[in-house]
Amino acid sequence: NAGVTQTPKFQVLKTGQSMTLQCAQDMNHNSMYWYRQDPGMGLRLIYYSASEGTTDKGEVPNGYNVSRLNKREFSLRLESAAPSQTSVYFCASSIGLFTGELFFGEGSRLTVL
Amino acid sequence: AQSVAQPEDQVNVAEGNPLTVKCTYSVSGNPYLFWYVQYPNRGLQFLLKYITGDNLVKGSYGFEAEFNKSQTSFHLKKPSALVSDSALYFCAVRDLKAAGNKLTFGGGTRVLVKP
Numbered sequence: 001n002a003g004v005t006q007t008p009k010f011q012v013l014k015t016g017q018s019m020t021l022q023c024a025q026d027m028n029h030n031s032m033y034w035y036r037q038d039p040g041m042g043l044r045l046i047y048y049s050a051s052e053g054t055t056d057k058g059e060v061p062n063g064y065n066v067s068r069l070n071k072r073e074f075s076l077r078l079e080s081a082a083p084s085q086t087s088v089y090f091c092a093s094s095i096g097l098f099t100g101e102l103f104f105g106e107g108s109r110l111t112v113l
Numbered sequence: 114a115q116s117v118a119q120p121e122d123q124v125n126v127a128e129g130n131p132l133t134v135k136c137t138y139s140v141s142g143n144p145y146l147f148w149y150v151q152y153p154n155r156g157l158q159f160l161l162k163y164i165t166g167d168n169l170v171k172g173s174y175g176f177e178a179e180f181n182k183s184q185t186s187f188h189l190k191k192p193s194a195l196v197s198d199s200a201l202y203f204c205a206v207r208d209l210k211a212a213g214n215k216l217t218f219g220g221g222t223r224v225l226v227k228p
Binding site: 040 | 145149156204214218221
């Protein structure tokens with residue numbers, strides 16, 4: 001029972017490089033989310049997808065794009081990475097939008113030099 | 114706007130002693146409240162939630178939380194802490210009155226349980 005799977009777990013980028021974080025869930029959840037975690041700031045919502053085919057901005061969307069590829073997969077793209085995007089990124093899913101329990105992946109640690 | 118505060122960055126407790134992690138919130142309507150725990154290098158795991166009903170909510174791993182509407186608090190408690198409870202704890206709130214409102218997380222409280 002995999003739950004929410006994120007790849008890669010670790011990545012080092014140079015400023016200006018691009019990359020995509022992948023996320024997949026096998027729980028048949030409708031809603032998916034991308035959060036970033038920074039020390040002392042808790043989790044901040046980057047983007048979310050209420051259901052397949054929809055995406056919306058969260059608190060800190062600048063510098064990111066997302067794609068809800070299908071019901072299972074929700075990817076996060078950094079088009080031109082900046083040092084301020086150094087963080088730990090978490091994907092999560094839930095049966096309904098911000099209702100019930102969120103299930104989190106194990107995180108992707110990104111360092112931008 | 115909704116908000117949630119965890120006033121303590123870190124809580125230290127001896128094994129076997131009671132553990133309390135504080136959380137206060139601000140919403141305009143009725144709150145939907147959660148506690149999550151994060152172990153090192155892992156994602157967040159759900160502990161418990163409150164929507165309506167009994168003010169004392171029981172959750173996973175022996176944790177419970179008390180909803181206090183007058184004090185706008187939702188403190189997490191465990192009667193007897195274990196070393197394995199050492200982790201980062203997050204409180205989260207959603208305002209049920211405001212349509213489209215998202216889930217807001219607190220800054221987290223690190224719990225260190227010493228043997």
